[in-house]
Amino acid sequence: DAKTTQPPSMDCAEGRAANLPCNHSTISGNEYVYWYRQIHSQGPQYIIHGLKNNETNEMASLIITEDRKSSTLILPHATLRDTAVYYCIVRARGGSNYKLTFGKGTLLTVNP
Amino acid sequence: EPEVTQTPSHQVTQMGQEVILRCVPISNHLYFYWYRQILGQKVEFLVSFYNNEISEKSEIFDDQFSVERPDGSNFTLKIRSTKLEDSAMYFCATTSQPHQPQHFGDGTRLSIL
Numbered sequence: 001d002a003k004t005t006q007p008p009s010m011d012c013a014e015g016r017a018a019n020l021p022c023n024h025s026t027i028s029g030n031e032y033v034y035w036y037r038q039i040h041s042q043g044p045q046y047i048i049h050g051l052k053n054n055e056t057n058e059m060a061s062l063i064i065t066e067d068r069k070s071s072t073l074i075l076p077h078a079t080l081r082d083t084a085v086y087y088c089i090v091r092a093r094g095g096s097n098y099k100l101t102f103g104k105g106t107l108l109t110v111n112p
Numbered sequence: 113e114p115e116v117t118q119t120p121s122h123q124v125t126q127m128g129q130e131v132i133l134r135c136v137p138i139s140n141h142l143y144f145y146w147y148r149q150i151l152g153q154k155v156e157f158l159v160s161f162y163n164n165e166i167s168e169k170s171e172i173f174d175d176q177f178s179v180e181r182p183d184g185s186n187f188t189l190k191i192r193s194t195k196l197e198d199s200a201m202y203f204c205a206t207t208s209q210p211h212q213p214q215h216f217g218d219g220t221r222l223s224i225l
Contacts, residue, residue: 032211041201041219042218042219043116043203043205043216043217043218043219044155044203044205044216045216046213046214046215046216049213087155093211098143098167098168098211099145099157099160099168099170100145100157100205101157102147102154102155103154104154
């Protein structure tokens with residue numbers, strides 16, 4: 001799986017949009033971008049994933065650049081409960097390698 | 113929303129003892145995974161399991177570890193002779209199809225004394 005690079009930490013004001021970047025410059029054509037988050041002492045929580053088109057669900061939006069070398073997770077109206085470590089993970093769709101490889105992620109702190 | 117349930121939430125065991133961690137997957141999920149997270153470190157893959165067989169395992173998953181689905185519902189991780197370095201959070205994850213997102217339980221905190 002391609003390696004990802006994320007900033008170690010970010011701050012965001014409550015009610016504002018949180019934009020979390022991820023670089024995955026070595027991503028290959030069959031690899032998806034997944035985002036998970038981990039709130040303190042809980043299990044990782046799936047947020048969203050995409051291949052090349054932008055995606056939106058009830059939790060967030062995922063913007064993937066045209067060359068697919070980077071992406072941004074957008075939390076449109078961050079709340080204090082969104083404070084967590086956010087992981088960007090690249091994973092192939094096919095084959096037998098279905099495991100998730102977690103990096104250190106980005107610690108997002110939402111401030112009141 | 114359906115959840116992955118893990119028991120116990122916290123297990124304290126003497127070094128050298130056997131432990132069994134349990135996971136109840138979401139009902140239509142057939143692909144199962146165990147991950148662990150040592151305090152302050154990254155979440156690490158241990159093993160994947162499908163159709164009563166291990167699909168993939170990491171270097172961490174040595175002969176002291178085993179997994180099974182004994183009764184068609186629970187999915188278990190057994191550590192035969194625990195070591196101090198086995199102290200960690202252990203997370204179970206499940207999915208209906210391998211390319212679909214994995215859903216995680218809230219983990220078992222294993223403390224080896």
